[in-house]
Amino acid sequence: MFDDFFIRALIAGIGIALVTGPLGCFVVWRRLSYFGDTLSHSALLGVTLAYSFELNIALSVFLISSAVALILIQLQKKTNLPGDALLGLLAHSSLAVGLVVIGFLTFIRFDIMGLLFGDILAVTTNDLIIIWLGGAIILLVLKLIWKPLFASTVNYELAEAEGLNPDRAKAAFTILMAAIIAISIKMVGLLLITGMLIIPAAMARNISDSPRKMVFFSVIGGLLSVIIGLFSSLEFNTASGPSIIAASLFLFILSLLKIKQSIQLKN
Amino acid sequence: MSSNNKTLVQLNNAGFRQNGKWLVEGVSLKVEKGKIVTLIGPNGSGKSTTAKIALGIYKNIEGNVEKYTNKIGYVPQKISIDWTLPLRVYDFMLLTENINDDAIDEALNLTGVIHLKNKNLGNLSGGEFQRVLIARAISKKPELLVLDEPVQGVDYTGEIALYELIKKISDTLNCGILLISHDLHTVMTATDHVVCLNGHVCCSGSPLDVARNNEYKTLFGEQASQILSVYEHNHDHVHSDEGHIKKN
Numbered sequence: 001m002f003d004d005f006f007i008r009a010l011i012a013g014i015g016i017a018l019v020t021g022p023l024g025c026f027v028v029w030r031r032l033s034y035f036g037d038t039l040s041h042s043a044l045l046g047v048t049l050a051y052s053f054e055l056n057i058a059l060s061v062f063l064i065s066s067a068v069a070l071i072l073i074q075l076q077k078k079t080n081l082p083g084d085a086l087l088g089l090l091a092h093s094s095l096a097v098g099l100v101v102i103g104f105l106t107f108i109r110f111d112i113m114g115l116l117f118g119d120i121l122a123v124t125t126n127d128l129i130i131i132w133l134g135g136a137i138i139l140l141v142l143k144l145i146w147k148p149l150f151a152s153t154v155n156y157e158l159a160e161a162e163g164l165n166p167d168r169a170k171a172a173f174t175i176l177m178a179a180i181i182a183i184s185i186k187m188v189g190l191l192l193i194t195g196m197l198i199i200p201a202a203m204a205r206n207i208s209d210s211p212r213k214m215v216f217f218s219v220i221g222g223l224l225s226v227i228i229g230l231f232s233s234l235e236f237n238t239a240s241g242p243s244i245i246a247a248s249l250f251l252f253i254l255s256l257l258k259i260k261q262s263i264q265l266k267n
Numbered sequence: 268m269s270s271n272n273k274t275l276v277q278l279n280n281a282g283f284r285q286n287g288k289w290l291v292e293g294v295s296l297k298v299e300k301g302k303i304v305t306l307i308g309p310n311g312s313g314k315s316t317t318a319k320i321a322l323g324i325y326k327n328i329e330g331n332v333e334k335y336t337n338k339i340g341y342v343p344q345k346i347s348i349d350w351t352l353p354l355r356v357y358d359f360m361l362l363t364e365n366i367n368d369d370a371i372d373e374a375l376n377l378t379g380v381i382h383l384k385n386k387n388l389g390n391l392s393g394g395e396f397q398r399v400l401i402a403r404a405i406s407k408k409p410e411l412l413v414l415d416e417p418v419q420g421v422d423y424t425g426e427i428a429l430y431e432l433i434k435k436i437s438d439t440l441n442c443g444i445l446l447i448s449h450d451l452h453t454v455m456t457a458t459d460h461v462v463c464l465n466g467h468v469c470c471s472g473s474p475l476d477v478a479r480n481n482e483y484k485t486l487f488g489e490q491a492s493q494i495l496s497v498y499e500h501n502h503d504h505v506h507s508d509e510g511h512i513k514k515n
Contacts, residue, residue, distance in 0.1 A: 028351055029352050049395055122402050128330075150362070151362045151363050153352070154344065154354065155346050155362075157341075158362065158363065159362075160322070160324045161322040161323070161339060161343075162339050163337045163339060169285065180323075205351065208353045209355065209387060210353055210355055210358055211353060211354065212358075213353070218282070
């Protein structure tokens with residue numbers, strides 16, 4: 001009925017949505033959307049390194065994104081620049097360096113559009129293993145650090161005072177961000193990964209009154225976005241990343257209607 | 268009062284410096300099981316800082332802290348909950364430890380806010396939120412309770428009731444309490460030991476000793492001594508016994 005590549009893309013997308021759902025909630029709660037952008041922009045450098053040294057793309061992206069996260073933390077400690085300026089500096093310079101390096105790699109044909117916006121044709125069986133295995137590890141670690149991470153998101157000092165070790169949870173979460181970018185870059189594209197994290201979570205916020213519900217709806221929203229997005233990508237021959245993100249925007253707009261309704265009910 | 272004198276937390280000549288400025292220095296105190304220690308002092312005298320040193324929130328301190336328990340309940344002075352988090356009172360009660368529903372209901376009942384259990388935290392008034400904060404801290408049945416201005420925003424009658432509750436909790440849970448207040452008068456009956464701070468320990472002892480102390484009077488002005496006379500007048504049924512206050 002469907003071609004193999006489309007089934008693979010669907011399985012990959014579902015795996016990604018299961019992970020971006022809960023992770024995205026924390027990105028929204030902890031105001032990390034620009035941090036996510038910075039990590040994903042630096043992923044291009046990771047991809048070029050992967051091609052240069054024949055490494056696995058996900059592994060290489062993961063290493064570069066983690067390195068950029070570490071550099072960011074050091075810069076925050078050692079300079080007086082505000083956080084958003086540092087994020088912008090790292091995001092654009094790593095993107096620029098990545099593009100320059102691509103210019104040198106004349107012996108490889110690059111599909112830059114595919115890198116930036118995702119390409120469902122590019123998902124291999126190998127990628128599926130990386131996405132589902134990597135995704136399972138990310139969710140497992142997130143479950144382990146959930147309590148301290150959530151408590152310190154609500155109030156850092158409470159978490160610290162009552163012995164939850166929030167700093168360790170925060171460091172682990174940073175690694176998880178690098179990991180989700182690494183496993184979803186082929187599918188969603190590096191310019192749009194943060195959208196996949198934020199938009200379903202934002203949609204979920206509109207219709208939730210507890211953290212648990214927000215995570216649940218965020219996962220559902222991500223899954224629907226992937227399914228709707230991929231089918232329309234196939235139907236209209238559009239890039240997979242933008243199609244998925246556009247679908248999540250559509251769901252977000254629907255969720256606004258629910259807010260309007262509940263405000264009317266209150267009045 | 269229990270004769271169990273297990274020390275829960277002890278500060279030895281502890282101090283904390285931020286950006287080259289001492290927030291507080293040279294503080295020595297200890298909180299024992301079943302005892303209530305109150306920190307008083309004017310704004311900026313280092314009360315909250317001392318509490319944060321005791322809790323281990325501040326890491327690079329002078330002197331040292333010995334902590335003998337990990338079962339801690341904390342009511343911070345300032346806490347702002349972000350609107351991006353959909354958080355009900357119920358979710359907040361489970362923030363740092365998974366406690367069962369009975370324990371949640373019991374704590375919310377004690378502080379008189381059980382009816383708010385499913386309300387969003389952002390919709391509470393200042394006084395209601397304060398009661399929820401106290402309920403959360405006591406619900407996990409801690410060995411050490413640290414309460415930083417726990418009754419701010421609560422009306423006067425509620426304030427007295429809450430201090431009575433704190434006293435009761437100290438007795439029933441037999442936990443140690445480090446209490447911060449700007450007003451010695453209201454906490455007098457619920458205190459075993461008072462430490463008066465002004466960037467350093469300016470005096471300490473039983474509530475009556477501190478109230479009579481000249482340094483305390485200089486810090487808090489004439490009003491302080493008036494409070495003392497009111498206190499001694501109204502509470503002549505209270506006996507001082509080896510520096511401890513007992514209620515009949």
